[in-house]
């Protein structure tokens with residue numbers, strides 16, 4: 001009798017222990033951050049200025065002002081990154097361990113976005129900076145950088161995903177989508193998504209149209225939600241870490257989508273300085289998909305998001321109000337309730 005009891009007790013304790021462990025694991029998985037929830041949608045609209053220039057392929061970049069002078073020009077690891085030996089990135093962080101980021105849905109959050117990469121010397125630093133400060137960001141990559149043979153870039157992109165960052169598409173090779181046929185537009189998006197998905201195992205949920213250029217044809221053809229931005233750091237133009245830092249720190253507010261490019265060392269330097277400061281101010285760093293999810297924004301293919309701060313519609317607007325600022329130069333088709 002006693003023996004039975006004893007055994008029963010042991011069994012009970014065992015069950016309790018296991019339940020506890022399962023709960024713990026669940027809690028961990030939950031807290032860890034939720035990625036790529038949104039797999040699809042599409043957007044429409046706008047014109048803005050996104051620097052863009054991808055180092056090694058000026059040919060594809062829309063010839064925008066940034067190009068010619070870009071010095072990052074090799075597909076290989078690159079040697080001009082003297083100031084970057086990022087061996088210690090992420091390591092020197094005491095409270096780091098496993099980056100278990102729990103996002104407070106009611107707290108202020110900002111979505112940093114980086115276009116035109118991956119470009120290992122810079123992408124790796126940015127990924128490390130977010131890991132170190134606890135949080136994630138979104139990279140809008142060019143599909144051609146995920147072609148077989150681009151091993152360094154692919155490794156950097158995969159590392160970003162492993163660290164919890166989001167990879168979305170910026171088309172295959174950066175054309176102005178408003179100049180293309182519907183079929184060519186679809187090819188640009190689909191080709192890039194396939195390459196990224198094949199290498200990361202994660203579905204691509206979002207598109208950032210090159211240059212922010214969108215018209216109704218683009219909107220009707222892309223098959224993804226289109227993400228613009230509300231804070232433009234002009235990092236591609238100024239190539240100046242101080243300027244990037246100052247612009248970002250003075251304009252970021254709750255719900256901002258910040259535009260940068262993971263092509264320039266100066267951008268990485270600015271990010272490494274920005275994150276600790278913003279963190280001190282209470283900001284949380286989330287991917288664009290996460291921001292939309294936390295703010296109950298339903299993403300639909302062909303629509304545009306992010307050109308205004310993304311706030312919770314259920315909450316009364318705070319002082320900052322929304323934005324007439326950054327969106328002033330956008331032609332927003334949203335206004336006329338898309339034709340579908």
Ligand SMILES: [Zn+2]
Nearest residue numbers: 051052115116
């Ligand atoms: Zn671009």
